[in-house]
Each structure stands twice: as C-alpha cells, then as structure tokens.
Amino acid sequence: MKATAGILVAGKSENTFYGISTDSRLVNRGNLFIALKGEKFDGHDFMRTALKQGAAGVLVQNEAKINQALVNKDVSVIKVADTLLALGDLAHEWRKRFSIPVIGLTGSSGKTTTKEMMAAIIGRKKNILKTEGNLNNLIGLPQTIFRLTSEHELVILEMGTNTRGEIKRLTQIAVPDIGLITNVGPAHLAGLGSIDVVREEKSDLFLNMPSSGIAVINLDDKAVTTAAEKWNGQRITFSMSPNADVTVKDIEKNGVKGVRFNLIIGGNTQKVEMKIAGLHHVYNAMAAAAAAVAVGIDQKTIAEGLAAFRPFSGRMEMIRLHNGAFLLDDSYNANPASMREALMTLKDLKIHHNGYVFLGDMLELGEEADEMHRKIGMLIATIGVNALFLQGDFSGVTAAGAAEGGLSSQNIFFLSDNEKGIVYLREHLKKGDWILVKGSRRMKMEKIAAQICDCFGSDEINGNNETIH
Numbered sequence: 001m002k003a004t005a006g007i008l009v010a011g012k013s014e015n016t017f018y019g020i021s022t023d024s025r026l027v028n029r030g031n032l033f034i035a036l037k038g039e040k041f042d043g044h045d046f047m048r049t050a051l052k053q054g055a056a057g058v059l060v061q062n063e064a065k066i067n068q069a070l071v072n073k074d075v076s077v078i079k080v081a082d083t084l085l086a087l088g089d090l091a092h093e094w095r096k097r098f099s100i101p102v103i104g105l106t107g108s109s110g111k112t113t114t115k116e117m118m119a120a121i122i123g124r125k126k127n128i129l130k131t132e133g134n135l136n137n138l139i140g141l142p143q144t145i146f147r148l149t150s151e152h153e154l155v156i157l158e159m160g161t162n163t164r165g166e167i168k169r170l171t172q173i174a175v176p177d178i179g180l181i182t183n184v185g186p187a188h189l190a191g192l193g194s195i196d197v198v199r200e201e202k203s204d205l206f207l208n209m210p211s212s213g214i215a216v217i218n219l220d221d222k223a224v225t226t227a228a229e230k231w232n233g234q235r236i237t238f239s240m241s242p243n244a245d246v247t248v249k250d251i252e253k254n255g256v257k258g259v260r261f262n263l264i265i266g267g268n269t270q271k272v273e274m275k276i277a278g279l280h281h282v283y284n285a286m287a288a289a290a291a292a293v294a295v296g297i298d299q300k301t302i303a304e305g306l307a308a309f310r311p312f313s314g315r316m317e318m319i320r321l322h323n324g325a326f327l328l329d330d331s332y333n334a335n336p337a338s339m340r341e342a343l344m345t346l347k348d349l350k351i352h353h354n355g356y357v358f359l360g361d362m363l364e365l366g367e368e369a370d371e372m373h374r375k376i377g378m379l380i381a382t383i384g385v386n387a388l389f390l391q392g393d394f395s396g397v398t399a400a401g402a403a404e405g406g407l408s409s410q411n412i413f414f415l416s417d418n419e420k421g422i423v424y425l426r427e428h429l430k431k432g433d434w435i436l437v438k439g440s441r442r443m444k445m446e447k448i449a450a451q452i453c454d455c456f457g458s459d460e461i462n463g464n465n466e467t468i469h
Contacts, residue, residue, distance in 0.1 A: 004078070024050040043083070104157050117309050177209075265289065276462055329449040331449050363443075388411060389421040390415065
C-alpha cells in the first residue's frame with residue numbers, strides 16, 4: 001500500500017502475497033492479482049477467475065466492479081488510482097531491494113539481439129536475469145523484475161516503446177546503472193510521429209538514469225550522440241572508428257559461417273568469430289561488448305561470449321535446406337532500418353546465386369508508411385532479386401517501388417495464399433540460392449518460413465541459441 005499509495009477497502013492489512021499476476025488464468029495460490037485495464041480488456045471482469053484460482057489479494061482501480069459476495073474476508077482488496085502505474089511502482093519497490101547492476105537498453109532496432117549477446121557474454125561470469133521474449137513494455141518489464149531473487153548477480157532489461165513517455169517510465173521503474181541506446185531510426189512512427197520524437201523518447205533513458213551510472217554510447221549514430229549530450233556521468237563509447245573505447249577492424253564476411261573481426265578494447269585486440277551474418281550485427285556485438293566492459297568483464301570472456309552467441313528463431317537465422325539452397329529467416333519483426341540491413345545481408349550472401357524475397361508490411365509507420373515501403377521496393381530491385389513475394393496492405397506500394405527500381409512486374413507476386421510462393425520455389429529454387437523472409441510481427445511471416453522448411457527439409461546453421469537465465 002505504501003508503494004502504490006493504495007487504500008485497503010476490504011480484507012486484512014497484514015496479508016503476505018506470494019507472487020504477482022496480471023493474468024487471471026495464471027494466478028497461483030497466494031498471488032496478488034492486479035486488474036489491468038486496456039483498450040480491449042478489463043482485468044476487473046476476470047476477478048471471479050482470479051479468486052477461484054486462489055488469489056490472496058486483488059489490486060483494483062474500480063472496486064464497484066467487484067462482487068463482494070465472491071471475496072473471502074481473508075482476501076485483501078486494495079484500491080489505487082491506476083493499476084498499470086501501481087504495477088510499475090511495485091516493481092520499482094522490489095528492484096530497490098537488490099544492490100546489483102541493472103543494464104537497461106533501448107533502440108529502434110537490434111535491442112533483442114544485443115541483449116542476447118550481452119547475456120551470452122556476462123552469463124559466462126555471473127548469474128543473470130534478463131528480459132524473455134518481448135516482455136519489454138510497461139507490463140512486461142515489471143514482470144521480469146518480479147522474477148529477481150537474491151541468487152541473481154546482474155539484470156539485463158530490454159525497454160521498448162511506441163508512445164511518448166514510455167522509456168522515461170520504464171527507466172524510473174528499473175533504475176538502471178548502465179544505459180544503452182543501440183540506435184535511433186524510423187520505428188513506431190504511428191505512435192511517436194517523427195524521427196525527432198523517436199530520438200527524444202530514446203534519450204529519456206540517459207536523462208532519467210542515476211547520475212552515478214554509465215551511459216554506453218554509439219558514436220556512429222548522430223541521434224544517439226545528440227541524446228547523450230546532456231549526460232554528464234561516466235560513458236563508454238563504441239564505433240567503427242578507432243577513437244572509441246570499443247571498436248573493430250578487419251571485418252571479414254564469411255558467408256554461411258558468419259562474420260569475423262578484430263575486437264579492440266582499450267588498445268588490446270582479440271579475434272572474434274561469430275555465427276551470424278550482417279554488418280549491423282557487428283554493431284550489436286560492439287554494443288554488447290561495451291556494456292560488458294561497463295560491468296567489468298574481461299576481453300577474453302567477451303570474445304568467447306560473442307563466439308558462443310547464436311541467433312534466436314526468426315532473427316537473422318540461417319537455415320540450410322535439403323536441396324542445397326538457404327533460408328535467411330528474419331521473420332520476427334521489421335522496420336525500415338532492419339529491412340534494409342536484411343536485404344543488404346541477402347545481397348552479400350547470395351553473391352552470384354539467385355535470391356527470392358518474401359516480405360510482409362512494416363507496421364506502425366504512420367504517415368511515412370507509403371514512402372518507406374516504396375523505398376524498400378526500390379532497394380529490392382537494386383540488389384538483384386529474382387522474385388519478390390508480398391503480402392499486406394502496403395504490398396502494392398512496395399511492388400510499385402520495386403518496379404520503379406527496375407524489377408520486372410512478371411517477377412512480383414502478391415500472396416493471396418502462401419502456397420503460391422511455395423509452388424514457385426518448387427519450380428525455381430536451386431542449390432546455392434537464398435530466400436529472405438521478413439515482416440512486422442503481426443504479419444506472421446514465420447508461417448511462410450515454416451512452410452519453406454517443411455517443403456524442402458531443413459537444418460539449422462546458426463540458430464538455436466541457448467537461453468541463459
């Protein structure tokens with residue numbers, strides 16, 4: 001009640017809760033159930049289920065919606081002004097009980113991959129807790145913090161946003177000692193409006209961290225360096241140029257084997273070989289290495305951790321098909337920056353072989369959506385693909401851009417059903433060819449990737465990353 005400024009309206013004030021749940025179906029006996037209210041749901045409507053499951057307390061913002069006849073006199077009912085705010089306040093209170101390093105990271109793209117690279121490095125030396133899946137918002141981040149126990153030695157928290165003010169609130173909840181902004185690009189423009197607002201939103205991480213913390217700064221991203229201008233505390237920098245604390249040189253693209261480079265930290269060089277393709281992942285590796293330096297991890301362990309890292313399913317996962325062709329499965333999500341990187345990686349991988357691209361829409365781009373889909377279409381034409389398969393509301397715009405760039409309309413297909421693309425591949429796909437599958441999460445492009453694997457048979461090359469808790 002102190003943490004949330006809540007008022008006890010029924011039950012006992014001396015109750016102890018064992019765990020916190022925001023999903024009535026997942027309530028365990030002794031939990032505190034927090035009735036969140038969203039645009040399409042209201043947790044107050046599921047109070048009966050939560051109590052039946054054994055909730056020892058409920059936290060509500062509308063006690064009028066509670067059927068008092070259902071509430072046992074031993075169940076504590078706490079009223080607050082806003083249950084989502086209270087969830088964050090409780091998580092903040094729990095986080096303050098632990099004096100261990102907390103890393104908070106955000107960015108327009110590469111957050112999850114960078115987080116997992118950090119985990120692969122730091123997890124070699126410390127027992128870590130990290131964000132799982134996409135639990136990086138005002139509901140998911142508190143849920144991660146509630147998993148924190150005395151056995152953990154470090155926390156890595158991913159922070160996502162699609163509305164102005166979210167990063168500030170997440171930073172206030174998590175109180176990170178180390179903050180990292182991977183990059184700033186055109187993502188979630190529908191909610192944020194412009195790239196300048198995206199930069200302001202991301203910069204709230206640095207502006208709301210404790211002054212005793214460490215900011216990890218990408219010197220090659222002007223928006224990030226601008227965001228860091230008001231940070232007066234300690235900083236660790238990374239860049240492709242040699243004037244940063246963490247840098248790389250001698251980058252070698254190694255096809256399906258991934259990429260190798262020399263990692264330079266404080267003037268010392270360590271050879272790194274990573275089983276992931278794409279120049280943008282070298283940036284993610286530098287960011288993860290810089291964060292690891294901030295918590296005192298040695299350079300040899302950093303190199304070993306990066307070498308051990310494997311991408312998760314749907315994130316630049318390279319898959320060898322049984323006919324000798326390859327699938328680049330980047331179906332997990334998409335924005336203009338990650339789309340460009342995936343296409344350029346495809347260009348590097350296919351070399352003189354054929355390339356086939358399956359794209360779904362990039363979502364949440366607001367007024368910029370048409371123009372950004374058109375530009376992606378033009379890029380597809382310039383990298384030389386043999387066929388383009390599109391689905392989504394913006395597929396026509398992407399197709400127009402591809403045609404404008406020189407791709408024949410005979411090689412552009414609209415997927416009314418996924419089988420059309422599979423039938424085409426059966427006829428045309430040869431040994432050494434590459435397929436890219438990518439689109440925003442709600443486009444469910446992973447289904448197409450799965451169909452391709454089922455049709456041709458598959459073996460993972462670089463996937464199946466081991467989750468470190």
